[in-house]
Amino acid sequence: MAKRIEVKDLDIYYDKFLAVQGVSMTIEPRSVTALIGPSGCGKSTFLRTLNRMHELVPKARVEGKVLMDGNDLYGAQVDPVAVRRHIGMVFQRPNPFPTMSIYDNVVAGVRLNNKRMKKSEMDALVERSLRSANLWDEVKDRLKRPGSGLSGGQQQRLCIARAVAVQPDVLLMDEPCSALDPISTQAIEDLMLELKEEYTIVIVTHNMQQAARVSDVTGFFNLKSIGEPGGLVEMDETTRIFSTPSNKATEDYVSGRFG
Amino acid sequence: MSSSTELRHPQNQPPPPGAPLFDKPVSRLGDKLFSSAATGAGVLILVILAGVAAFLVVEAWPALWADSEEVPGGDGIVLYIWPLLFGTLLAAFFALLIAAPLAVAIALFITHYAPRRLATALGYVIDLLAAVPSIIFGLWGLSELAPLTVEPTRWLEDNLGFIPLFEGPASTTGRTMLVASIVLAVMILPITTAVIREAFLQTPRLHEEASLALGATRWEMIRMSVLPFGRSSIIGGSMLGLGRALGETMAVAIVLSPSGGITFNMISNGNPSTIAANIALDFPESSGLDINILIASGLVLFAVTLLVNMAARAVINRRRDFSGAN
Amino acid sequence: MSTSPPSLDKAPESGEPPVVLERPALTHGSLPRRAAPVALLLWTVLGLALHLLADLNPVVAGLLAAVGYTVVICGWSRSVEGPRKAHDRLVTAIVTGAFLVALLPLVSVLGAVLSRGLERFDADFFNNSMRGVVGEGGGAHHALMGTLIVTGLAALISVPIGLLTAIYLVEYGRGALARYITFFVDVMTGIPSIVAGLFAYALFELFFGAGVRMGIMGSVALSVLMIPVVVRSTEEMLKLVPNELREASMALAVPKWRTVLKVVLPTALAGIATGVTLAIARVIGETAPLLVTVGITSSDNFNPFDDRMATLSVFSYNQYATPGIPPEPFLDRAWAAAFTLILVVMALNLVARLISRLFAPKTRA
Numbered sequence: 001m002a003k004r005i006e007v008k009d010l011d012i013y014y015d016k017f018l019a020v021q022g023v024s025m026t027i028e029p030r031s032v033t034a035l036i037g038p039s040g041c042g043k044s045t046f047l048r049t050l051n052r053m054h055e056l057v058p059k060a061r062v063e064g065k066v067l068m069d070g071n072d073l074y075g076a077q078v079d080p081v082a083v084r085r086h087i088g089m090v091f092q093r094p095n096p097f098p099t100m101s102i103y104d105n106v107v108a109g110v111r112l113n114n115k116r117m118k119k120s121e122m123d124a125l126v127e128r129s130l131r132s133a134n135l136w137d138e139v140k141d142r143l144k145r146p147g148s149g150l151s152g153g154q155q156q157r158l159c160i161a162r163a164v165a166v167q168p169d170v171l172l173m174d175e176p177c178s179a180l181d182p183i184s185t186q187a188i189e190d191l192m193l194e195l196k197e198e199y200t201i202v203i204v205t206h207n208m209q210q211a212a213r214v215s216d217v218t219g220f221f222n223l224k225s226i227g228e229p230g231g232l233v234e235m236d237e238t239t240r241i242f243s244t245p246s247n248k249a250t251e252d253y254v255s256g257r258f259g
Numbered sequence: 260m261s262s263s264t265e266l267r268h269p270q271n272q273p274p275p276p277g278a279p280l281f282d283k284p285v286s287r288l289g290d291k292l293f294s295s296a297a298t299g300a301g302v303l304i305l306v307i308l309a310g311v312a313a314f315l316v317v318e319a320w321p322a323l324w325a326d327s328e329e330v331p332g333g334d335g336i337v338l339y340i341w342p343l344l345f346g347t348l349l350a351a352f353f354a355l356l357i358a359a360p361l362a363v364a365i366a367l368f369i370t371h372y373a374p375r376r377l378a379t380a381l382g383y384v385i386d387l388l389a390a391v392p393s394i395i396f397g398l399w400g401l402s403e404l405a406p407l408t409v410e411p412t413r414w415l416e417d418n419l420g421f422i423p424l425f426e427g428p429a430s431t432t433g434r435t436m437l438v439a440s441i442v443l444a445v446m447i448l449p450i451t452t453a454v455i456r457e458a459f460l461q462t463p464r465l466h467e468e469a470s471l472a473l474g475a476t477r478w479e480m481i482r483m484s485v486l487p488f489g490r491s492s493i494i495g496g497s498m499l500g501l502g503r504a505l506g507e508t509m510a511v512a513i514v515l516s517p518s519g520g521i522t523f524n525m526i527s528n529g530n531p532s533t534i535a536a537n538i539a540l541d542f543p544e545s546s547g548l549d550i551n552i553l554i555a556s557g558l559v560l561f562a563v564t565l566l567v568n569m570a571a572r573a574v575i576n577r578r579r580d581f582s583g584a585n
Numbered sequence: 586m587s588t589s590p591p592s593l594d595k596a597p598e599s600g601e602p603p604v605v606l607e608r609p610a611l612t613h614g615s616l617p618r619r620a621a622p623v624a625l626l627l628w629t630v631l632g633l634a635l636h637l638l639a640d641l642n643p644v645v646a647g648l649l650a651a652v653g654y655t656v657v658i659c660g661w662s663r664s665v666e667g668p669r670k671a672h673d674r675l676v677t678a679i680v681t682g683a684f685l686v687a688l689l690p691l692v693s694v695l696g697a698v699l700s701r702g703l704e705r706f707d708a709d710f711f712n713n714s715m716r717g718v719v720g721e722g723g724g725a726h727h728a729l730m731g732t733l734i735v736t737g738l739a740a741l742i743s744v745p746i747g748l749l750t751a752i753y754l755v756e757y758g759r760g761a762l763a764r765y766i767t768f769f770v771d772v773m774t775g776i777p778s779i780v781a782g783l784f785a786y787a788l789f790e791l792f793f794g795a796g797v798r799m800g801i802m803g804s805v806a807l808s809v810l811m812i813p814v815v816v817r818s819t820e821e822m823l824k825l826v827p828n829e830l831r832e833a834s835m836a837l838a839v840p841k842w843r844t845v846l847k848v849v850l851p852t853a854l855a856g857i858a859t860g861v862t863l864a865i866a867r868v869i870g871e872t873a874p875l876l877v878t879v880g881i882t883s884s885d886n887f888n889p890f891d892d893r894m895a896t897l898s899v900f901s902y903n904q905y906a907t908p909g910i911p912p913e914p915f916l917d918r919a920w921a922a923a924f925t926l927i928l929v930v931m932a933l934n935l936v937a938r939l940i941s942r943l944f945a946p947k948t949r950a
Contacts, residue, residue: 091472298762
């Protein structure tokens with residue numbers, strides 16, 4: 001299922017404002033790619049262009065190419081809705097649908113495409129998704145209760161279950177642990193290591209230790225200077241980035257000498 | 260104010276003798292006067308509302324105990340008010356039936372379909388509709404809308420006459436319950452739309468994005484996130500609109516030419532009046548007990564709208580609590 | 586086309602999930618970018634043609650065009666883009682259509698008021714009263730003045746009460762009393778205007794006897810309608826004043842009442858003025874409460890404490906309700922009065938906009 005993403009010379013705009021400039025990178029399947037960098041350098045903006053969520057902001061647009069296994073996601077015939085179906089997303093703050101039960105939250109995306117699905121198949125899918133999010137044992141007795149009754153960490157894992165239930169090719173995570181306590185964070189990080197067996201995972205994080213712990217490849221984003229657009233400074237294997245980066249700015253950032 | 264430096268740390272420093280003795284009582288008096296004026300104004304509102312109820316009851320009292328023969332129609336106060344109440348409820352109900360779906364659609368259009376700049380302007384236009392005086396809607400309903408409905412109502416009578424609502428005979432002037440309901444619907448549209456629009460605007464962006472990220476189309480996103488979030492506001496806004504429609508006076512008074520008793524027939528000339536319109540039509544010419552009777556009917560209207568509005572507020576406030584807890 | 590089988594996406598080496606979901610292909614057929622606008626244009630032209638050439642009722646023609654467009658675009662989308670997208674397009678068409686339908690009455694109302702109101706919208710109309718007029722001529726000078734007097738007095742009553750109540754609710758109100766007041770202010774917004782009129786009548790009848798009519802009675806009735814609006818809007822504005830400002834002032838040992846008067850109120854002033862203006866616009870067009878309290882007269886009477894006065898709205902209603910023979914001059918006057926009223930309301934709305942636009946930046950800075 002996992003797929004390779006190639007980004008070529010991507011410029012990201014908000015109307016006339018160029019937010020991110022000239023990003024090119026290859027994201028390998030079955031791996032965790034972490035994007036790090038200071039606030040406002042365009043990591044999240046970049047992440048949202050990978051599943052075309054960026055264009056939800058009025059007048060936002062991109063130039064350049066994003067290829068998933070060779071298919072241009074921004075091609076003329078490509079439906080952004082279908083793109084999001086193939087590339088799932090987990091947000092900074094857990095956002096289960098407040099009016100739906102845990103069960104309904106998990107199958108929310110599945111119901112959109114598969115109108116007639118057997119009850120038994122649906123049940124199996126819910127169990128499988130919740131298991132892969134390491135949440136099954138905690139909620140199996142209260143599947144019909146509202147998802148908003150769970151703790152923050154459980155809610156975030158519910159959102160991950162919801163995202164994997166539609167069997168995407170790629171999973172994008174936008175600072176998925178920033179609203180969580182250390183124990184919940186640990187649970188999510190363990191989950192990421194399991195999920196990368198099946199998916200391509202891209203995670204944006206502010207937490208460099210987290211990037212070092214979970215990712216195989218790390219990309220460092222930075223602003224060239226104040227008022228300039230952000231961009232990808234360096235991308236390499238995580239161990240290299242955190243030990244012997246080739247760029248001075250990267251070294252400053254990972255060793256905490258930034259700003 | 261001259262002693263503000265000395266007073267800066269009243270806890271830590273003993274006040275220097277002299278100055279504060281003069282300052283403090285003055286400021287306390289000001290505080291006391293001001294806060295009691297503010298409280299008094301608040302209490303006055305409660306008094307006014309109680310006054311509205313009390314005066315209406317006092318004035319309605321003689322009508323409640325009047326002989327049946329003295330009441331117009333000769334059948335007593337209850338049978339006098341009942342057709343009016345029925346007409347009020349009927350017109351308001353159909354107004355709501357027309358307005359509520361439209362209001363949801365307009366609110367959706369403004370919040371989720373129209374380009375942002377256009378949306379602001381459109382919101383303003385809808386608000387403007389709320390400011391148009393009701394007398395104008397009445398004149399418009401009578402002179403513009405009513406003639407337009409003559410043909411369609413005849414068609415309704417011919418083809419759907421088996422439904423009691425369209426039994427006919429179709430009015431040749433268009434002064435029908437149907438037109439009154441449409442005019443009322445137009446009049447309550449702004450307030451209903453405003454409440455619903457407000458709720459739709461507050462739908463958490465997170466929930467909208469959650470459904471979009473799952474690959475939902477715009478409509479699927481609205482069904483998954485926006486409508487569930489706004490549900491109680493849709494109910495509350497509709498009920499507020501219902502309250503308005505129940506109490507609306509002039510538009511109905513101008514459009515309808517009341518001449519009948521209780522009937523569900525929406526398209527004929529024979530239809531009941533509404534309480535408010537009846538008061539407006541009869542009050543200027545009335546005296547003595549007739550005034551008491553009209554005020555008694557006004558009391559009934561007051562009670563009904565009070566119930567509807569209180570229910571509406573309760574529903575809307577519950578949503579506020581709910582979203583605050585999240 | 587739309588929901589092609591997932592064979593393309595399957596990764597042979599991965600463990601196959603027990604349930605294989607239907608997945609839309611990344612690229613699937615979609616309508617040409619200009620499909621919707623062009624289809625809409627075609628149907629609009631067709632509708633116009635039906636109206637002009639086939640002499641069809643404009644409403645029916647418009648409806649036909651709208652339904653035709655919806656059917657075409659949805660059917661086309663369903664065959665090319667699949668049912669989900671078609672459904673989305675259907676709802677878009679319905680929502681937009683509903684919006685346009687709702688705009689129709691507004692356009693029609695404004696059109697009617699303009700075309701019929703201009704008939705008698707002349708200098709005579711504003712310089713004469715109806716004294717001694719039984720046919721053509723006459724004017725609404727007395728009614729315009731009456732409206733200004735009655736509404737002005739209503740504002741004079743409502744604004745202090747409303748302002749103080751809002752201040753109480755935001756700055757002082759705690760506990761049960763504040764909750765009751767908040768609740769009943771909400772309830773008060775829902776009082777039917779005719780009931781407010783009856784209240785004023787009942788109140789004054791106690792003191793002045795049956796059949797009493799006075800301008801001030803109308804002001805009292807309008808106040809009942811206006812106070813809750815003033816309270817609500819002022820409350821909203823006071824709540825927007827940041828708490829830091831209050832604390833900064835209190836920390837300088839400024840007494841609370843001076844803090845409210847000198848810091849909080851000036852900060853919120855533009856918003857409050859806007860709210861008050863809108864509240865006036867809301868009540869200035871009221872007819873029903875004035876009909877039962879102020880009545881109508883054909884002569885000048887500018888003393889609100891003595892007998893009947895004329896007001897624009899009641900004047901308009903009265904001209905319509907009791908026409909002479911021929912009725913045209915009376916109906917023309919009714920529409921001219923309605924037109925004047927709508928102009929006043931629009932002007933007040935405009936003033937409110939201006940106030941908030943001109944003065945708001947200062948408070949935000």
